[in-house]
Every structure is written in structure tokens, then in C-alpha cells.
Amino acid sequence: MHSLLQIYVLIISALISTAFSSELKLLFVIHRHGDRTPIQCYPMDPYSNASYWPDGWGELTPVGKKRMFGVGSYLRKRYQHFLSDNPREVRIRSSGADRCLETVALVMAGLYRPEGRWQWSDNLGHEWQPFPIQTEPREMDGMLNSGSKCLVAEQELTRIHNSPEVIQYVNQRKAVLNYVSSNTGLNITNLTAAEEVFDTLLIEKENKYELPLWVDEHTYHTLSQISDMTFYFDFSTKLIQRLRTVNDLIPGDWNSECQNTGLSFASKTVMPYMFGSLLTLAVMALIYIIYTFLKPKNREIVYQMLPIR
Ligand SMILES: *[C@@H]1O[C@H](CO)[C@@H](O)[C@H](O)[C@H]1NC(C)=O
Numbered sequence: 001m002h003s004l005l006q007i008y009v010l011i012i013s014a015l016i017s018t019a020f021s022s023e024l025k026l027l028f029v030i031h032r033h034g035d036r037t038p039i040q041c042y043p044m045d046p047y048s049n050a051s052y053w054p055d056g057w058g059e060l061t062p063v064g065k066k067r068m069f070g071v072g073s074y075l076r077k078r079y080q081h082f083l084s085d086n087p088r089e090v091r092i093r094s095s096g097a098d099r100c101l102e103t104v105a106l107v108m109a110g111l112y113r114p115e116g117r118w119q120w121s122d123n124l125g126h127e128w129q130p131f132p133i134q135t136e137p138r139e140m141d142g143m144l145n146s147g148s149k150c151l152v153a154e155q156e157l158t159r160i161h162n163s164p165e166v167i168q169y170v171n172q173r174k175a176v177l178n179y180v181s182s183n184t185g186l187n188i189t190n191l192t193a194a195e196e197v198f199d200t201l202l203i204e205k206e207n208k209y210e211l212p213l214w215v216d217e218h219t220y221h222t223l224s225q226i227s228d229m230t231f232y233f234d235f236s237t238k239l240i241q242r243l244r245t246v247n248d249l250i251p252g253d254w255n256s257e258c259q260n261t262g263l264s265f266a267s268k269t270v271m272p273y274m275f276g277s278l279l280t281l282a283v284m285a286l287i288y289i290i291y292t293f294l295k296p297k298n299r300e301i302v303y304q305m306l307p308i309r
């Protein structure tokens with residue numbers, strides 16, 4: 001699951017059904033950022049020199065840019081008959097990470113190439129138009145940053161990491177963790193530290209940098225599994241799910257509209273949401289929306305997870 005090549009777009013569309021037909025009324029798009037460079041390297045990393053990463057640390061790469069522009073073009077093709085050319089029909093909320101802001105700018109460039117009156121100059125104005133992208137400082141962004149400042153969530157995460165289940169999981173992998181520690185120059189005692197090493201190795205591999213010999217198949221595979229399990233454990237209790245996911249994913253005014261009025265909530269709107277990380281959040285968002293907001297009998301929710309390659 002945790003691969004940069006597996007970038008999913010979650011499309012939630014609300015349909016109003018009559019006896020004979022369905023009409024698409026609302027489109028809600030949730031996606032991750034495109035391919036990025038490592039957040040950091042480990043001390044003995046042969047590729048720790050910044051010259052290997054001209055994009056900077058944790059930043060979007062040219063491959064990632066191309067991919068996310070492609071996502072926008074794909075959405076335009078798929079929803080050609082639902083969308084108009086008017087960029088004002090869209091609301092955008094992004095995580096404040098540079099890679100996310102750049103990503104959503106690219107998705108929108110692919111989705112709303114200026115047409116007609118929206119072409120604002122002879123050259124660039126035929127290819128691209130600006131979009132307002134709303135965001136919040138990352139440490140305050142409880143909606144899209146699962147690492148935002150939240151004392152209770154931090155305590156819950158510590159509790160999870162100290163639970164018998166996680167401690168046993170770590171202990172059973174002590175040999176690999178010690179082996180990785182001695183070859184990386186780190187002292188890896190918890191899952192998060194191991195996950196971070198795997199993230200770096202994964203990206204180096206995807207960038208065609210040959211991994212050092214100590215990264216044999218078994219080690220790579222084990223780290224990959226640990227990485228998946230880290231994401232699982234970190235969101236494994238009801239409390240942390242409630243604190244770290246999507247309490248206010250749908251803006252308040254939509255919320256009351258959804259609950260109080262029959263069919264009217266669906267002005268034609270697209271909302272590409274950017275998650276700073278973690279596909280998990282997108283899945284939870286979906287479940288939350290379906291169960292909390294969209295109960296009325298005369299609405300159907302259609303959703304699809306699309307892997308974007
Ligand atoms: C990083 O690479 C650059 C360019 O190859 C080189 O000039 C520099 O000395 C390297 N830095 C380190 C710390 O190795």
C-alpha cells in the first residue's frame with residue numbers, strides 16, 4: 001500500500017435518483033501529492049548529498065508534477081459533461097506542505113485549461129489560469145495534517161506505541177532493526193524510525209539510485225511490511241481516528257444544508273482535497289461522509305478509488 005507509485009484519487013459523487021435516472025450533483029475529489037523526494041536521508045546514506053535531490057527535501061519531483069497534471073486532465077475528460085469552463089465552480093483546500101500546494105496547482109492546471117472568456121492573455125493565458133488554494137499552517141491543520149499539534153492525539157499515539165501488541169511486533173523484528181541500525185548509523189527502537197528509513201530507500205529506488213548492498217531483498221521486504229504496519233497501528237484506535245481525521249472535512253454550512261434541506265446541497269462543486277499524507281485518511285473521510293452526512297434515502301453516493309499510474 002505504501003508506494004509512491006500508488007497514488008489514488010478518491011472520487012465521491014452524490015447522485016440524486018429518480019425512478020428512471022440518476023443525475024450527478026456533486027463531486028468531491030480527494031488525492032495525495034505527487035511523487036516527492038525523501039524527507040531526509042539516514043547518516044550513512046550514499047545519497048545524502050543534496051546534489052542528488054535538486055528539488056529539495058520532501059518536494060515534488062518532475063515525475064510527480066507530470067503525474068498530477070495528468071490527474072487533472074483525466075478528471076476533465078471523465079467529468080467533461082458535468083463541469084463547465086468556469087473556474088469559480090470549484091473550492092480547493094490543500095495541506096500547507098509545499099508539495100501539496102504545488103500538486104493541487106498542477107491538478108487544477110490539467111482540469112481547467114482556460115477556455116473562452118477565461119483566456120486572459122495571448123500566450124500563457126491560453127494554457128493556464130490561477131486558482132485560489134485555501135490552506136492552514138501545518139501545525140494547526142487538524143483537517144489535513146495528521147501530524148498537527150494535538151496533545152490528546154500525541155498521548156494516544158504514545159499509548160499505541162507502548163501497547164503490548166506493538167511492543168511484541170517490534171520485539172519480533174529486533175534482529176532486522178538492529179541490522180538496519182548498524183548499517184544506517186541510526187538507533188532504531190520504534191516503528192516510526194524504521195518506516196522513515198524505508199520511505200527513503202523506496203524513493204531512492206524509484207529514482208534509480210542503486211541501493212547499498214546491505215539492503216538485500218529480505219531486509220527491504222521486511223522494512224516494507226513494517227512501514228505498512230506503522231500506518232496501520234498509528235490509526236488503529238477509535239480515539240485516534242476521531243482526532244486525526246476528518247471532523248470538519250465538509251464545511252459547516254454544507255453540513256447543515258445536507259441535514260436540513262431535501263435536495264439542495266448539491267450546487268455544482270468540485271472539491272479537490274489534498275492530504276499531506278496517508279491514504280488512510282481518504283478512506284476514513286469517505287466512510288465518515290457516507291455515514292454522517294449522506295443518510296437521506298433519495299441520495300446515492302458513488303465512490304471510486306482510482307489508482308493513478
Ligand atoms: C556534494 O556534492 C557536491 C557536488 O558534487 C560537492 O561539491 C560537495 O563537496 C558534496 N558535499 C559533500 C558533503 O560531500
Ligand SMILES: *[C@@H]1O[C@H](CO)[C@@H](O)[C@H](O)[C@H]1NC(C)=O
Nearest residue numbers: 178181182186187188189190
Ligand atoms: C538506542 O536507544 C535506546 C533507547 O533510547 C538505548 O537504550 C540504547 O542504548 C541505544 N543503543 C545504542 C547502540 O546507542
Ligand SMILES: *[C@@H]1O[C@H](CO)[C@@H](O)[C@H](O)[C@H]1NC(C)=O
Nearest residue numbers: 161187188189190191192193
Ligand atoms: C522513535 O525513535 C526516535 C529516535 O530514534 C524518536 O525521536 C521518536 O520520538 C520515536 N517515536 C515514537 C513514536 O516513539
